[in-house]
Amino acid sequence: MSGLGANKQSYQNAGADRRFLASAMMETEVMDTNYTYGDAKSGDAFNAGATKQNWGMMRQCHSAWSGYGSGDYDVSAAMNSNKSLDVQVYNECRSQFGNNWFGGHRNGSTGLSNPNTQDIQNFKAGYDWTYQQLSGHECDDVRFWVEIPAI
Known part of the structure; x- marks a missing residue:
């Protein structure tokens, strides 16, 4: 995918590791934020950043946003143009939610509960497969694709 390697590198320059790259690769074709605003969602389901994190989790793990409510999701759109913030919030959420991060990322509060x-x-x-495949491909245009049906 032309341009993918440059995006991988720019996110790494902003502090991303292979975990972030794998998440972003699963969400967008060239690991960018050029998708429908909020991924056509609002409230806690609103998505922002290259990994399409949801507002419900972001406002719990990013201390600067902890006082915001579900309707304040536009605040997180800053991640679409600030790669360092995008990576920071991703790392904070992965750290706070641990293995439950996958459930919340995939299915919001329902996924966190179950x-x-x-x-x-x-x-x-x-x-996990995408993460493993990325080894040695952190800066090139090679894209790995996993078909995960939408829910």
Whole structure:
């Protein structure tokens, strides 16, 4: 994918590791934020950044946003143009939610409450595969694709 390597590198320059790259690769074709605003969602389901994190989780893990409510999701759109912020919030959420991050990322508050559904396990397996494949491809235009049905 032309341009993918440059995006991988720019996110790494902003502090991203292979975990972030794998998440972003699963969400967008060239690891960018050029998708429908909020991924056509609002409230806690609103998505921002290259990994399409949801507002419900972001406002819990990013201390600067902890006082905001569900309707204040536009604040997180700053991640679409600030790669360092995007990576920072991703790392904070992964750290706060641990393995439950996959459930919340995949299915919001429902996934956080019930992170062991087959769908979430399939999503995590796709992520794990993508993460492994990225080894040695952190800066090139090679893209790995896993088909995870939309929910």
